[in-house]
Amino acid sequence: MEELIAQLNRYNYEYYTLDTPTVSDKEYDVLYDELVQLERESGAILPGSPTQRVGGELLKGFSEHRHLARLWSLDKAQSVDDVRTWNQRVLKLVNDYNTKNPNTPLPQPSYVLELKYDGLTLNLTYTDGKLVQASTRGSGEVGEGILAQVKTIRSVPLTIPYQEGTIEVQGEGIMNLSVLAKYNETAVDPLKNARNAAAGALRNLNPKVTAERKLNAFFYNVGYSDTIGFQNHQEMVDFLRANHFKVNPYITFFDFIEDTIAELSNIVAQRDQLDYLIDGAVIKITDMRTREALGYTDKFPRWAVAFKFEAEETTTVLESVSWEVGRTGKITPVARVEAVELAGVTVQNCTLNNIGDIERKNLKYALGSRVFIRRSNDVIPEILGKATEDNDGEEIVFPTACPACGSSLEQRGAHLFCNNRLGCKPQLIGRITHFASRDAMDIESFSVMTAEQLYDEVGVRDPADLYSLTFDQLIGLDRFGEKKANKLLEALEKSKACDLSSFLFALGIPNTGKTTTKALADHFGSLDKLMAATADELITLQDVGAIVADSILTFFADPRMQTSIRTMIELGVSPTAAAVTNEPKQETIFTGKTVVLTGTLPTLSRDEAAKKLEAVGAKVTGSVSKKTDFVIAGESAGSKLTKAQQLGIRIIDSEEELLQMLGEA
Structure with a gap:
């Protein structure tokens, strides 16, 4: 049993902390089931057993836990000027100290920059290498014991190699955004956001509910130890990693404050690419003796400051919902909300994705109600859910007819579609605009406004119609002078010599993107061969499954698509696949890397x-x-x-x- 526990905990550490699994789930399950059987037969459960991560009993309440060392709040900097002001105070205090203590001066301050997570603070207590308590931050001096809940987090080690005395380790319990999205796909009551999902799970009296949320945790501080000390922050981080705590890879060290400040903009730029929420960054002095000398105010350590980002989540009132038609005929709801400042801009429109999204987020009766919204960089904000639990708003009425052309709508899964491909203006304009876009036919200076004008004034209804345009037609259009007309005609002529993968992407085949169209072009080598391909031939490609294969076959079987493609070929469009050669590729240091x-x-x-x-x-x-x-x-x-x-x-x-x-x- 000891051997199995050590083996399973090592696999857990590799999978959940290092993100580098070394065995399959099936192999892990076989060992786990063997341990469960041995525990059942022996009636004994050894310390650190992974079978004890999820308890079977509903807890009656939370007990108080007094921290061995205080958990401090952080002073906040709302701007880089605030960061510089904080640093000036640090420099003054260091200089004052060195003046009074010339024989033991403090080093010139250096800095560490860490992410500020938007979750729930955790304080873990280990005695002789075993996790004996976990608690919330609470008042900073007293929190709530949540050991049973924290044990369900697989990235939290139940035992650690360091077995000398007692230590307290601080971190943040989070729910990854990808995990939240997957959870909400089948949840009866979808969770509104990752922060509340993590906090609610850790403060739920049923550890099984906590386990279902599949939480994660990052660790960043040793707040108390009765046996070990560190000279600097780097030593402490190395200690955490060596003892199997999950430390975020984003920790950067700087010698100068201006370099630290410069890196803040990089964090802001990368923020929307992270799979978890952050609401800022934390700047700390790295030297531990300097931290001790600087000390604390009544509330904050003087040696650290939190740089707060502008809010990316807030609440506002959902005022109305309109319905927009895309190039594929998909009908997308767009919400109009009461204007609110969010992440530095005034937000009035939000996306709702589809009717399934509206129902899943309990928004069917939300008109006039307060809702949560989130904005990431320049992406249109998203409504996350209602801020209230009751159906206290008016109903969002789903359309039965296309708002653009009046055709009856068809529901496919969670989406509504207009099937009037040849007579629905937004679909045609969208298809033409996509065809001309940079990743497709790359027709220079073409825009959605150009597509609308050509639709309204020249009668362009299909991408093929672009190649029949004449100078006389264009010169008569509003805002089209001789130079602009010639430029468009030259761009159209240039686009005729195109690579096959770009042409396939430009056609807008449903369920295919750039990767799939490139794979199709590389495999078949010509448009004719692809159009004659069977389902069996298509699904041999790595990026093509049964659904994608059916989309490709259906698209090329459509007489309207065949006519459009044939017309373009007759007008000089010549899609050519990249030359395939059997000659070995030029060998460089990158070959096979x-x-x-x-x-x-x-x-x-x-x-x-x-x-x-x-x-x-x-x-x-x-x-x-x-x-x-x-x-x-x-x-x-x-x-x-x-x-x-x-x-x-x-x-x-x-x-x-x-x-x-x-x-x-």
């Missing part, structure tokens, strides 16, 4: 850089792991660069170096 691109290069787009790397046999992926061989880091590279530095991955930080390694410079 895994590469991640992050940030912005001076002249190469990310797609262009990826194509160059793939051309020499590299595998370009989107995330950094221990299997990554190179990270290409351009300007404004963020968390991927940080993780690469921590993992010791080779970093190429200039376009010139990249091209030299590719043999192009």
Whole structure:
């Protein structure tokens, strides 16, 4: 049993803390079931057993827990000027101390920058290496004991290698956004946001409910120890990692405050790419002796400050819902809300995704009610759910006819669709605009306004109609002078010589994106062969399953699509697949290696850089792991660069170096 516990806990640590599993779920389950059987037969449960993570009994209430060391709040900085003001106070205090203590001066301040999580603070107590208590922050001196709930978090170690005395470790209980989304897919009562979901789960008296939320946790501080001390923050972080605590890869160290401040903008830029909520960043002095000398006010440590981001979540009133028609005929609800300031902008419109989303979030009777909304960067804000539990608003009435053309709507899954593909104006304009977009036919200077004007004034109803446009037609249009007319005609002529994958993407085949259309082009090599393909041939491709194959077959079987494609070919459009050669690829240092691109290069787009790397046999992926061989880091590279530095991955930080390694410079 001891061997099984050690083995299972190691697998747990690799899976939940390191994110690098070494066995399959099936192999883990076999060992877990063996341990359960042994515990049942022996009647004994040993310390640290993973079978004890989820208790079977409903708790009667929370007991108070007095922390061994106080958990402090943090002073807040609302701007970079506030950060500089805080730093000036630090420098003054350090100088004052050094004047009074010339024989034992403090070092020049250096700084550590960490993410500020938006979850629930956890304080864990370990005695002789065993988790004996877990509590909330509470007043900072007294919290609520939530040991049974915290044990359900798989990234929390039940035992640790350090077994000398008692320590308290602080962290944050969170719910990953991807986990929240998956939970809400089947939840009877969907959760409104990740922060409330984590806090509600950890303060739920039924640990089984907590376990169902599949929470996570990051750890960042040792608040108390009766046996060990640290000289600096780096030593403490190393201690946490060595004792199997999950430490966020984003921890950066700086010698100067201005470098620290500069990094704050990178965190803001990367914020929407994270799979968990953060509401700011924390700046701390790294040297522990300096922390001790600076001390505390009544509320805050003088050696740390929290830089708060502008709010990305708030509440407002849902005023109305309108319905918009997309290029595929999908009907999307758009909510109008009472104007509210959020993340630096005034928000009045929010997305609702589809009618299934409205019902799942209990918004069917929410008109006039207060709702939660979230905004991430420049993305249109999303309504998360009602702020009240009652059906205290008016009903959102789902349409039965297309708001644009009046055709009857069809419900497919959670979405409504207008099937009038040839007579519904928004669909036609959307299809033409998509066809001309940069990742498709790349028709320069073409916009949705151009598509609308050509639809209204020239009668363009299909992408093929673009290639029949004449100078006389264009010159007679409002805002179309001779220069603009010639420029559009030249762009249309240039687009005729296109690669097959871009042409397929431009057609807008349902359920296919750039990756799938490239795979189709590479595999079939010509438009005719693809159009003649069978379902059995299609599903042999890695990116094509039964649903995608059916979408492709249905699309090319449509007589209207066949006519459109044939007309474009007759008018000179010539989609050509990239040449396939049996010659070996040029060998470079990247051949057979895994590469991640992050940030912005001076002249190469990310797609262009990826194509160059793939051309020499590299595998370009989107995330950094221990299997990554190179990270290409351009300007404004963020968390991927940080993780690469921590993992010791080779970093190429200039376009010139990249091209030299590719043999192009």
